[in-house]
Each structure stands twice: as C-alpha cells, then as structure tokens.
Amino acid sequence: MGKVYKYGDHIDTDVIIPARYLNVHEPNQLAAHCMEDIDFEFKNTVKVGDVIIAGENFGCGSSREHAPIAIKASGIQCVIAKSFARIFLRNAFNIGLPVIESDCAYDEFNEKDEIEVDYGKGWMINKTTQKQYKVNPLPAFMMHIVEKGGLMNSIREER
Amino acid sequence: MKMTMTQKIMAAHTDQAVYPGAYIHCDLDMLLGNDITTPVAIDAFQMHQHKEVFDRKKISIVPDHFTPNKDIASALQCQKVRRFVQEHKIEHYFEIGEMGIEHALLPEKGLVKSGDMIIGADSHTCTFGALGAFSTGIGSTDLAAAMVTGKCWFKVPEAIEVELIGKPNGYVSGKDVILKLIGILGVDGARYKSLEFTGEGISHLSMDDRFTISNMVIEAGAKNGIFPVDEKTKAYMDANHLDYPIYEADEDAIYIEKITIDLSTLEPIVAKPHLPSNIEKAAKLNHILIDQVVIGSCTNGRLSDLRIAAEILSGKKIKKGLRLIVFPATQKIYLEAMRAGYIESIIEAGGIVSTPTCGPCLGGHMGILGENEKCLATTNRNFVGRMGHVTSEIYLSSPAVAAASSLTGYITTPGGNYGEGL
Ligand code: SF4
Numbered sequence: 001m002g003k004v005y006k007y008g009d010h011i012d013t014d015v016i017i018p019a020r021y022l023n024v025h026e027p028n029q030l031a032a033h034c035m036e037d038i039d040f041e042f043k044n045t046v047k048v049g050d051v052i053i054a055g056e057n058f059g060c061g062s063s064r065e066h067a068p069i070a071i072k073a074s075g076i077q078c079v080i081a082k083s084f085a086r087i088f089l090r091n092a093f094n095i096g097l098p099v100i101e102s103d104c105a106y107d108e109f110n111e112k113d114e115i116e117v118d119y120g121k122g123w124m125i126n127k128t129t130q131k132q133y134k135v136n137p138l139p140a141f142m143m144h145i146v147e148k149g150g151l152m153n154s155i156r157e158e159r
Numbered sequence: 160m161k162m163t164m165t166q167k168i169m170a171a172h173t174d175q176a177v178y179p180g181a182y183i184h185c186d187l188d189m190l191l192g193n194d195i196t197t198p199v200a201i202d203a204f205q206m207h208q209h210k211e212v213f214d215r216k217k218i219s220i221v222p223d224h225f226t227p228n229k230d231i232a233s234a235l236q237c238q239k240v241r242r243f244v245q246e247h248k249i250e251h252y253f254e255i256g257e258m259g260i261e262h263a264l265l266p267e268k269g270l271v272k273s274g275d276m277i278i279g280a281d282s283h284t285c286t287f288g289a290l291g292a293f294s295t296g297i298g299s300t301d302l303a304a305a306m307v308t309g310k311c312w313f314k315v316p317e318a319i320e321v322e323l324i325g326k327p328n329g330y331v332s333g334k335d336v337i338l339k340l341i342g343i344l345g346v347d348g349a350r351y352k353s354l355e356f357t358g359e360g361i362s363h364l365s366m367d368d369r370f371t372i373s374n375m376v377i378e379a380g381a382k383n384g385i386f387p388v389d390e391k392t393k394a395y396m397d398a399n400h401l402d403y404p405i406y407e408a409d410e411d412a413i414y415i416e417k418i419t420i421d422l423s424t425l426e427p428i429v430a431k432p433h434l435p436s437n438i439e440k441a442a443k444l445n446h447i448l449i450d451q452v453v454i455g456s457c458t459n460g461r462l463s464d465l466r467i468a469a470e471i472l473s474g475k476k477i478k479k480g481l482r483l484i485v486f487p488a489t490q491k492i493y494l495e496a497m498r499a500g501y502i503e504s505i506i507e508a509g510g511i512v513s514t515p516t517c518g519p520c521l522g523g524h525m526g527i528l529g530e531n532e533k534c535l536a537t538t539n540r541n542f543v544g545r546m547g548h549v550t551s552e553i554y555l556s557s558p559a560v561a562a563a564s565s566l567t568g569y570i571t572t573p574g575g576n577y578g579e580g581l
Binding site for chain 2: 010012014015018019020022023024025037038056057060061062063064065066069083085086087090091094095139141150151152153155156
C-alpha cells in the first residue's frame with residue numbers, strides 16, 4: 001500500500017531526471033533529484049510503495065533509462081498512466097519497474113489518496129474512497145520479462 | 160504483400176511472422192551508445208554470463224553529451240566507457256578530435272545505410288530513417304542485451320503515411336516541415352507507429368533536410384520515420400562506397416492514416432515553450448525578445464545549416480547583449496565550415512563557435528540558461544528546464560530563423576514571401 005503522486009500529460013524524462021544530473025548513474029544519486037523540476041518536494045516525501053498516477057504519454061522525450069531507474073530507486077512501486085511513451089515503457093519493463101496503462105486511474109484518484117495495486121491479478125483499490133478497479137493484464141511477452149526480473153535475466157541463457 | 164517499408168525491413172531481419180502488433184526478435188546491423196547511456200548499459204551487460212559482445216564491428220560508441228568532459232563525474236563516466244571499449248575492442252569508437260554528435264557522425268562515417276536494422280540508446284537514433292533504414296531509440300538495458308545477442312525485440316508498428324507534395328519556398332527547410340508535422344500530430348500522435356514519407360515533394364528536400372525530419376519524428380512519439388531511397392540517397396551512400404539493399408513499401412501497404420503536407424504553402428515555423436507541437440508562424444512571434452540563440456545539434460548542426468546561418472549573418476552584427484552559440488555537429492562539418500568561411504562570418508558577426516558536442520541542447524554545458532531567460536534554438540526539444548533554469552524558455556526554429564533573430568534580438572522571419580501555409 002502507498003500514497004498517490006499525481007501528474008498531468010506529457011511528463012517528459014527531462015523533468016523526471018534533468019540532464020544536469022546525468023553525469024552520474026548510481027540509482028540513489030539519481031533518486032535524489034527525481035521529479036524536482038516539476039515537484040520539488042517529491043524526493044523528500046516519497047516513501048517505499050508509493051505510486052505515480054499520470055495522464056497521457058508519460059515518459060516522453062529522451063531515451064534515458066535513468067528516468068525509470070530514478071523512479072524505481074525512489075521507492076515507487078509502479079507508475080499508472082493513461083498512456084506511456086514508447087521508449088520509457090520498454091525501459092521500465094527492462095529494469096523491472098511495472099507500468100500500467102489505465103484510463104480510469106487518473107480520474108478516480110486524487111493526490112495523496114491511499115492505493116493498493118495487484119498487477120498480477122489485475123486490480124487496484126482506492127483505499128481513501130474504498131472503490132476497486134480493474135487494470136489490464138500485461139501482454140504475455142512483457143509478463144515473461146517481468147517474471148524473469150528484467151530483460152538481462154530473461155536472456156541469461158541466450159547467445 | 161501489404162507491407163510498409165518498415166515492415167519489409169523487419170521481415171528481412173527475422174524468421175518470425177511480421178504483422179502489426181506482433182512481437183518479434185530482429186537481427187541488428189548497428190548498435191549505438193553514448194557517454195550517458197553506455198555506462199548504464201555496461202552495468203547491465205556485466206549481469207550476463209557471457210560478458211562478450213556479439214560483434215565488435217557492429218557497435219558504435221560516441222561520447223558526445225558531456226564531452227570534452229565538463230566535470231569530474233562526466234570524466235569518470237567516459238573512463239568507464241573507454242575501458243569497456245578497449246576491453247572488447249569495439250571498432251567504432253570516437254574520441255574528441257574525430258567525434259561528432261552521434262546522429263550526424265554515423266551517416267557521415269558510412270556506418271549506417273538503407274535497409275539496415277539499427278538501434279541506439281538515444282531517442283534521436285530515428286535520424287537514420289532518412290537513409291531508408293529502420294532505426295529507433297531504445298534504452299540502456301536493450302543496448303546491453305543487444306550487445307550480447309545481436310538482437311532486439313520489437314512490436315511491429317502500424318504506419319502513418321506522410322505525403323509531401325510541392326516545392327518549399329525561400330528559407331523553408333526540413334525543420335519547418337517536421338515542426339508542421341508535429342503540430343498536426345501532437346507530441347503523441349504517432350506513438351508506437353512508423354511515419355513513412357512518400358510523395359514527389361521529397362525530391363526537393365536535401366539529405367540534410369531529411370536527416371532533420373527523421374531526427375524529430377520521436378517528438379511526435381513515433382517509433383521511426385523513414386524515407387524512400389532515391390537518387391539523392393544513393394549519391395550520399397555511394398560517396399561512402401557502401402553496398403546497400405533497397406526496400407520499398409508494397410503498393411497495397413496498409414497505412415492507418417494519411418497526412419499530406421504541401422511544402423509550397425509552408426512558411427518558417429517556430430515551436431513555442433514547452434512542447435515541440437506548440438507551433439506558430441515565426442512571423443507572428445516578433446514580440447518575443449530573446450537572450451540567447453543556439454544553432455547546432457543533431458537536428459540542425461550540419462553543413463547546410465551553418466551555411467544558411469553564415470549567409471544571413473555575413474557582414475552584419477548580432478544584437479548587442481544577445482549571445483549566439485553555434486556548434487557544428489561533427490569535426491568534418493566544423494572543418495568544412497571553416498574552409499568555406501562560414502565560421503569566420505559567424506565570429507565576425509559576434510557569435511561563438513564551439514567544438515562538436517551536445518552541449519546546451521540538453522542543458523549539459525556551453526550555454527546553460529538562467530532565470531526567466533529566453534532562447535531560440537535549432538535543437539529538437541523545448542521541455543521545461545531542458546536547457547537550464549526551470550523558469551527559462553526555449554523556442555525551436557530552423558537555422559535561418561535563428562540567424563535572422565540573432566541580428567534583431569527578437570523572433571524574426573528571414574526574407575522572402577510566404578503564403579498562408581500554417
Ligand atoms: S544534440 Fe541534443 S538531441 Fe541530439 S543527441 Fe545530443 S543531446 Fe540529444
């Protein structure tokens with residue numbers, strides 16, 4: 001269970017982790033600046049298990065994997081958005097940060113609402129309003145990568 | 160049958176069935192990494208039991224973002240990359256002195272060509288679509304996995320046809336075409352899809368124009384943006400003595416949407432803060448005063464871009480108090496611009512010319528913006544804080560508009576008569 005951080009449409013990777021911090025790549029150093037150009041307090045208030053809910057096209061822009069890495073290292077358990085930018089989506093799966101497309105989450109949750117998610121079984125609950133919602137199951141191909149714990153593990157035996 | 164150009168190239172690189180929505184694994188012809196994304200890929204690479212690259216000739220590593228190194232932290236990242244490159248004897252690695260911005264450098268060096276399947280851990284890897292290649296940006300873990308296996312997974316995209324007709328007027332260039340297209344599609348209008356360019360208008364676009372257009376298709380969310388191979392493409396590749404296959408879309412290829420742009424009706428366009436889709440005619444923005452002009456980047460740092468800027472600036476002085484920063488995209492372009500006198504014209508007008516680097520484009524170094532400053536740039540992104548302070552603002556334009564504006568201090572349309580195109 002965690003609390004909701006809510007952002008709008010087109011949250012780009014430059015605001016998730018600004019390029020001025022990309023001279024390092026250690027996850028905790030990146031997490032120390034996560035979201036700061038759009039939400040300065042995020043890095044100080046985020047707790048393990050919290051969830052980001054956003055509108056359309058989350059993670060657009062640069063291919064920097066530092067963006068999902070920073071979000072994951074912040075303690076965020078998953079990102080739920082109306083839609084995701086293509087490269088962000090694959091990066092998130094590849095490093096094991098679950099991302100969920102949902103039409104209703106953005107309208108049904110407010111900032112700081114308590115949320116519980118089970119992406120395996122396909123539901124989420126707004127603990128603040130006590131309402132439950134379905135979420136779409138992941139495509140089988142992606143589920144395989146997630147179950148293996150990321151892309152590198154899933155190709156471990158391959159050459 | 161019924162395949163788009165992108166699907167044809169994919170089919171030539173996999174045994175699996177290729178149809179929109181299918182997940183397939185493709186063999187790769189070239190992999191690309193830079194000084195920001197490669198260190199993360201190296202960490203992921205070390206997790207694999209083989210710890211060997213699949214083919215040292217099919218990997219290009221170009222440290223271009225924070226080079227020449229701007230601080231100790233970025234120097235350490237480059238050292239890590241350099242050690243990896245030496246250990247694995249990666250053939251295509253370019254230190255300063257022979258480097259350039261990756262997306263301008265690889266075509267120039269003849270490392271990418273039509274029919275290729277290319278991935279790069281940098282979103283603007285889509286640039287090589289101008290050559291008739293499938294080329295797309297991926298992340299560091301994808302790069303790491305591909306360095307081991309030589310393959311990458313893709314979801315086969317649906318395509319949008321972008322038909323270009325007519326001939327552009329005056330100073331209208333590839334940048335205006337792509338800004339117009341992003342304005343039509345919005346920043347996610349082509350998400351997960353290919354943009355396939357068709358139409359006789361293409362013949363009026365130089366290779367530099369096409370590189371600029373393919374470069375920015377990611378700004379509409381596209382997976383790739385591909386041009387057919389014509390005489391100009393062949394001449395470009397022949398100059399590098401390349402052998403190349405040519406793929407064409409089937410006559411009955413399926414496009415989910417068709418957009419037609421008449422190049423003859425376009426006029427210079429500017430994208431206002433804070434999205435590349437937020438377009439307006441340059442002529443309508445002459446009330447916007449600017450503090451800095453940046454000409455360069457993987458979008459518009461090629462020789463023809465510097466030529467146009469130099470022609471507009473030649474014999475004139477930039478507005479007192481404005482900063483004009485020009486950065487050629489590669490060493491070769493830098494040298495050719497110097498020989499042609501472009502660099503001299505720019506410096507005499509009051510601009511500065513930097514060594515090739517990504518520099519200010521991503522707010523790295525060499526021209527960071529302060530509080531509330533406005534910048535007109537020929538780069539590709541005007542997101543919040545992209546070039547510096549979170550309150551600064553970026554306007555995107557062609558080199559012609561950027562150069563003309565550096566003379567006046569406000570957004571200025573260079574000469575010529577334009578129709579009612581926007
Ligand atoms: S010039 Fe800008 S957009 Fe191009 S690769 Fe460098 S940082 Fe990215």
